[in-house]
Amino acid sequence: MLPTAAYFEFLPFDHDRSSAAGEESVDFSGIEGAKLYELVVTTHNGLCRYRLGDIVRVVGFHNSSPIIEFVMRGPKSVCEVIETDLMSAMESFQLELRNQMGLEIVEYSSFLETDTSPKQLKVFIEIEKLMFLQEEKLHESVKALKRYCLSLENGLGAAYKGRRYNGDMAPVLVSVVKPGSFDMILQMAIGNGAPASQNKPPKIIRSREIVSFLEVSSLVTIS
Known part of the structure; x- marks a missing residue:
């Protein structure tokens, strides 16, 4: 992920709760390897803290930039099947x-x-x-x-x-x-x-x- 492409935040995702509600987002400096996150993005074109709905896993780093893999689309609510x-x-x-x-x-x-x-x-x-x-x-x-x-x-x-x-x-x-x-x-x-x-x-x-x-x-x- 390129830090100059947009401002990225990461909401910790919990399978058991099927939600990231109530969690504090972190930026590049606060993410941990192997954990699941929902991506949040603020772009140069006007999107502000937009939740993409993509659940990703951090699989490594290139310098300080995370390397991620897509895991799934996030559930819309706790009533939805993962x-x-x-x-x-x-x-x-x-x-x-x-x-x-x-x-x-x-x-x-x-x-x-x-x-x-x-x-x-x-x-x-x-x-x-x-x-x-x-x-x-x-x-x-x-x-x-x-x-x-x-x-x-x-x-x-x-x-x-x-x-x-x-x-x-x-x-x-x-x-x-x-x-x-x-x-x-x-x-x-x-x-x-x-x-x-x-x-x-x-x-x-x-x-x-x-x-x-x-x-x-x-x-x-x-x-």
């Missing part, structure tokens, strides 16, 4: 689908529905082959997927499971979407001005437009 927990749970979910059903997840994304009570995490998955959804196999396939969805939910981290136990969260809703759905999301983003080379499907969706599109594209939904 991206690293979601990715870890999805890795286990994918492994079970591959080993038990011979299915391969092409892409996935999630959305925390906060307009319902209780809140609900929706996970959208695109699967490489949809033979398992043929009518004669549909009942058994849905039954098997429902069983594996329980293991997905169990892998979402202590904070999420605590909210489920307290009744603040409904069971995870998993939707299998049509092939090519995530490619369509990329085309939507490019159509809205995003550069193709820097765009990829978000693991945690912020846009209602994308959620609505994926809901329409859903072939089967399991909870």
Whole structure:
């Protein structure tokens, strides 16, 4: 990170709290190696203490300037699933689908529905082959997927499971979407001005437009 590019501050990030609220920010002189921080930037063009939402880890230093690696996008609130927990749970979910059903997840994304009570995490998955959804196999396939969805939910981290136990969260809703759905999301983003080379499907969706599109594209939904 170049100290002349902007004025950077670092908010210590705690996985257990999923937040940096109440923490004092530090500058280059106060950061510590291997710790997680949320980046805050003040630029020459007018941004003042703007929280980027990127969680980074300091992996080294070049002279006094930190070398950082991107870890994840920061959660918007303590009610949101942490991206690293979601990715870890999805890795286990994918492994079970591959080993038990011979299915391969092409892409996935999630959305925390906060307009319902209780809140609900929706996970959208695109699967490489949809033979398992043929009518004669549909009942058994849905039954098997429902069983594996329980293991997905169990892998979402202590904070999420605590909210489920307290009744603040409904069971995870998993939707299998049509092939090519995530490619369509990329085309939507490019159509809205995003550069193709820097765009990829978000693991945690912020846009209602994308959620609505994926809901329409859903072939089967399991909870």
